[in-house]
Ligand SMILES: Cc1cc2nc3c(=O)[nH]c(=O)nc-3n(C[C@H](O)[C@H](O)[C@H](O)COP(=O)(O)OP(=O)(O)OC[C@H]3O[C@@H](n4cnc5c(N)ncnc54)[C@H](O)[C@@H]3O)c2cc1C
């Protein structure tokens with residue numbers, strides 16, 4: 147069954163996010179012979195819009211308006227709603243990100259539609275669309291079907307592979323004017339956190355530190371390892387509570403959920419609440435002085451040892467490998 | 470300040486999840502107030518303590534939800550309401566019910582949890598706000614009142630922002646917003662005497678069939694990930710080298 151699918155291609159710091167390309171791949175599967183329309187929004191056009199056509203968009207709509215920078219859910223809901231009214235899609239897909247978690251439910255509700263949030267897989271069988279999503283902090287999964295109205299879904303970053311780039315696909319972005327009322331919510335200030343350049347939820351490699359890291363300085367070797375691997379640094383709540391790092395780094399039930407290719411847990415015991423945020427990682431590595439630490443039960447590779455001895459050597463080994 | 474908090478009961482995180490016949494079994498499970506809702510209740514109670522007013526907590530669902538409402542009352546909420554249903558409505562339906570309840574009163578502030586730890590869809594708060602036509606800020610980490618506006622902060626994955634929001638407005642609570650108080654025994658006893666109203670969907674003027682038909686759970690399943698659990702041996706140098714070799718395929722593709 148052909149469907150027309152609208153993708154909200156989220157941008158961050160003026161750059162289209164990777165999760166937008168993942169959403170496009172989901173969109174293509176839903177669309178079959180239908181059209182996949184990507185919409186980008188901001189005060190100006192973000193970088194990376196060409197990537198949207200190379201990765202599967204049939205049309206690209208650019209909503210440019212001063213009120214769209216910085217993001218507010220008021221302005222974005224209004225803008226996207228107007229796009230939906232014009233495009234009349236059968237499905238709307240976006241990332242399960244800080245923005246997507248606020249925007250998607252508002253938009254779905256305005257459309258009187260259901261929303262399947264935080265999806266990690268999808269099965270399309272003719273009319274039927276069934277998403278898979280982790281529940282109970284990743285201890286189980288739910289297959290949820292859309293039974294009426296527009297198919298709305300948010301996808302968990304790093305779980306759907308973007309389609310291979312096809313440089314022969316070139317779609318000219320079309321301006322899409324919208325009428326926005328002044329947002330009620332006023333953004334007073336935006337403070338960028340000097341985290342590493344790689345977004346934690348989208349990182350292919352995450353190097354995480356726990357209470358075993360022992361101080362803020364103790365995160366330095368972890369950061370060096372993450373840099374060599376082009377990854378991001380994360381943390382347990384233990385490390386955040388102890389003040390070794392910012393809560394923005396926390397991974398777990400009450401922190402961020404990550405699905406990297408490789409998760410390296412250093413000085414983390416492996417409490418169930420921590421596992422909730424990382425247990426779906428493709429490969430898990432644990433470095434811990436305590437051979438009985440529960441984290442080893444869920445690890446693919448375990449190293450019993452002092453992280454301060456192991457991690458710098460790991461950094462060196464990867465540097466050698468990289469040449 | 471008239472404050473409304475949406476609360477739900479969820480599995481205790483330590484519970485093992487058992488699936489029987491495609492559904493998560495609730496047999497012998499210990500339930501708790503959803504951890505994020507603790508932050509929401511705590512914030513509401515703190516605002517009341519500083520500025521005066523009343524805190525109402527409401528849940529939609531099965532009889533057992535009363536326990537979560539009582540916990541919220543023991544934390545300092547003044548009154549509770551349970552809109553009885555079998556727990557099978559999806560987020561669209563639940564949001565419609567909660568909004569209908571909210572319309573019965575006049576609230577300056579509405580709080581919800583950022584997400585529930587069972588369903589974890591993080592939808593309900595923004596949906597209720599949309600239904601009510603009030604501004605919403607999701608996943609707040611700091612809350613203060615400045616005159617007739619709320620000033621809140623949140624993390625946006627790489628940057629944080631400070632927002633000023635006219636009331637009435639709805640906020641969803643993220644971990645770190647505050648330190649939820651532990652209900653003391655005397656307060657637990659007091660909570661038993663606080664008013665708890667029971668309502669049906671009809672009491673709210675809602676027809677159940679109009680709340681259905683958006684999404685439906687086909688089945689639940691558990692898929693334990695099999696892990697290699699390979700322990701690397703030798704000196705730290707040897708362990709590091711062995712690990713780097715094992716991870717080569719992830720780090721150097723092709
Ligand atoms: C409602 C609720 C929600 C929660 N949410 C989260 C959450 O989202 N995320 C989260 O992480 N936690 C969460 N927690 C907390 C969780 O239960 C644990 O307390 C926390 O994860 C422990 O952090 P940790 O592993 O860093 O510390 P610890 O448990 O203290 O473990 C430290 C580990 O470091 C090892 N170690 C010490 N020195 C070294 C060294 N030199 N080299 C190598 N290893 C060393 C030790 O052997 C130990 O295993 C939550 C708890 C509750 C109740």
Ligand SMILES: Nc1ncnc2c1ncn2[C@@H]1O[C@H](COP(=O)(O)O)[C@@H](O)[C@H]1O
Pocket residue numbers: 475476477503505506509527528529530560563567580581582583584585588589590591592593594
């Ligand atoms: N059945 C319910 N009754 C009352 N509040 C609810 C209910 N379901 C969700 N909520 C509120 O909405 C928040 C987010 O839930 P969810 O959208 O299911 O992740 C919860 O933390 C509660 O504050």
